[in-house]
Amino acid sequence: MTELTDIHYALHIEPDLATFAFTGRLELTATPTVAVERVRLNALELAFAGCTARQGDVVLETDMAFDAARETLTIALAPAVERPFVLTIDYRGTINDRMAGFYRSGYRWEDQPHFMAVTQFQESDARRAFPCFDHPAHKATFDIAMTVDAALTAVSNQSVREEAVLADGRKRVSFERTPRMSTYLVFFGVGRFEAIQDREDPRVRLLAPPGH
Numbered sequence: 001m002t003e004l005t006d007i008h009y010a011l012h013i014e015p016d017l018a019t020f021a022f023t024g025r026l027e028l029t030a031t032p033t034v035a036v037e038r039v040r041l042n043a044l045e046l047a048f049a050g051c052t053a054r055q056g057d058v059v060l061e062t063d064m065a066f067d068a069a070r071e072t073l074t075i076a077l078a079p080a081v082e083r084p085f086v087l088t089i090d091y092r093g094t095i096n097d098r099m100a101g102f103y104r105s106g107y108r109w110e111d112q113p114h115f116m117a118v119t120q121f122q123e124s125d126a127r128r129a130f131p132c133f134d135h136p137a138h139k140a141t142f143d144i145a146m147t148v149d150a151a152l153t154a155v156s157n158q159s160v161r162e163e164a165v166l167a168d169g170r171k172r173v174s175f176e177r178t179p180r181m182s183t184y185l186v187f188f189g190v191g192r193f194e195a196i197q198d199r200e201d202p203r204v205r206l207l208a209p210p211g212h
Contacts, residue, residue, distance in 0.1 A: 020117075026087075030085065101120070
């Protein structure tokens, strides 16, 4: 990791609470300190649809290899990169029921079962939700966005920067950029929530299922 600096993740998540699946797109930006031929990320219980890489206007050749036993996704780059570059990775995963990574919790509302999905990444379970350098020492900034059903609330570490209604009736919620931090501090969630806002500090609010 010492060969990469200025690491930034732009992450877009589309969860489906009916099927307990999600799709993701990660754009990883970094600056090499030496010529870099491959990038090795942590990943677990994810399926990968494709990867592209570019250095400025130049599109690079990539070769992607996932090692489930070692929980690594290795991307070979040709030619080697010596300037800032961007990796774009499309993937999918499961909203599991194990309270690790991106997981689901059930509750009852109006005498019907409902689900929310939230994250628990400490200390190395972010890799279950997106490929990343999943170690507390590897800090980065994060732009989080979620596409969710219009009736649901999306939440993340930062306040909402923009909310846009999509043609299919869903909404895309984008959040402000985080401070530089470890992957285990990243949080995002979606569900039917009621909110209580702190009257003195706008950064603080309490979210709960309806009626709770």
